[in-house]
Amino acid sequence: MSLLEIRNLKVEFDTARGPFKALDGVDYTVDAGEVLAIVGESGSGKSVAMLAAMGLLPNTATITADKMEFEGLDLRTLSAQARRKVIGKDISMIFQEPVASLNPCFTVGFQLAETLKTHTDLSGRQIKDRVIEILTSVGIPDPAGRLRAFPHQMSGGQCQRVMIAMAIACAPKLLIADEPTTALDVTIQKQILDLLVKLQQDSGMGLIMITHDMGVVAETADRVIVQYQGRKMEEADVLTLFENPKSPYTKALLSALPENATGDRLPTVSDYAEAGGF
Numbered sequence: 001m002s003l004l005e006i007r008n009l010k011v012e013f014d015t016a017r018g019p020f021k022a023l024d025g026v027d028y029t030v031d032a033g034e035v036l037a038i039v040g041e042s043g044s045g046k047s048v049a050m051l052a053a054m055g056l057l058p059n060t061a062t063i064t065a066d067k068m069e070f071e072g073l074d075l076r077t078l079s080a081q082a083r084r085k086v087i088g089k090d091i092s093m094i095f096q097e098p099v100a101s102l103n104p105c106f107t108v109g110f111q112l113a114e115t116l117k118t119h120t121d122l123s124g125r126q127i128k129d130r131v132i133e134i135l136t137s138v139g140i141p142d143p144a145g146r147l148r149a150f151p152h153q154m155s156g157g158q159c160q161r162v163m164i165a166m167a168i169a170c171a172p173k174l175l176i177a178d179e180p181t182t183a184l185d186v187t188i189q190k191q192i193l194d195l196l197v198k199l200q201q202d203s204g205m206g207l208i209m210i211t212h213d214m215g216v217v218a219e220t221a222d223r224v225i226v227q228y229q230g231r232k233m234e235e236a237d238v239l240t241l242f243e244n245p246k247s248p249y250t251k252a253l254l255s256a257l258p259e260n261a262t263g264d265r266l267p268t269v270s271d272y273a274e275a276g277g278f
């Protein structure tokens with residue numbers, strides 16, 4: 001049984017300008033121990049798909065799917081109470097804006113402890129020990145001292161490490177990382193990616209990496225789904241995708257990498273599109 005299995009997922013938003021189809025019949029499967037990258041340009045529906053699976057879309061969204069299961073548990077029919085037991089514990093998510101994702105009014109230690117209080121039966125002492133242990137595992141120096149730090153007293157890279165710590169605090173079976181390095185400096189990006197891959201390998205959890213960056217795909221993924229305008233263009237293992245891309249859109253994405261620039265300007269995906277798109 002797959003960890004996450006979604007069939008024919010469709011999401012439509014009710015907007016002031018009428019219905020907007022953000023996702024049109026996409027399938028996703030992730031197994032334990034696997035890294036799936038979902039890649040595509042902004043607006044292709046990468047985040048919407050995962051937010052739909054986690055039940056985090058606003059009620060202007062109409063979600064349908066033939067199947068949406070986590071370890072065989074039907075996510076479509078879960079009550080709010082049952083969902084809270086799964087989301088944040090067995091499935092957790094990190095977002096691209098680490099500083100904005102943390103609450104500025106509470107210390108890092110408090111926020112981490114809250115996650116553990118919500119999802120475990122650990123005592124106060126055990127929670128403190130576990131918080132220090134997790135901060136150590138995500139590479140925060142002087143973790144005991146940092147418990148009392150507020151998010152604004154930490155760098156963007158450190159805040160992202162704290163977000164990762166919160167996400168893995170309850171040893172999730174599936175971690176969804178939505179553009180986790182986009183807001184960070186290039187050197188820090190590499191460190192955070194390496195950390196995520198190490199944590200994934202050590203724990204054997206499934207990891208879904210949402211990204212628009214083919215470099216991130218190459219560094220992390222086992223398998224890749226390429227999305228464009230709410231549809232799946234291609235799915236392949238990472239080597240096949242880079243060596244033998246099938247879809248014109250994947251070829252365009254790869255051709256538009258800066259290292260493939262030949263003229264005096266960087267190529268864009270649309271340079272490779274046929275009239276009317278892909």
Ligand SMILES: Nc1ncnc2c1ncn2[C@@H]1O[C@H](COP(=O)(O)OP(=O)(O)OP(=O)(O)O)[C@@H](O)[C@H]1O
Nearest residue numbers: 013015020022041042043044045046047048049058
């Ligand atoms: N709450 C909403 N109401 C209306 N439209 C929405 C809503 N949330 C997302 N959308 C639209 O759905 C489409 C897909 O959005 P999504 O955030 O999944 O894109 P993405 O591929 O993750 O891109 P990005 O990397 O920019 O987040 C976009 O056109 C977006 O504007």
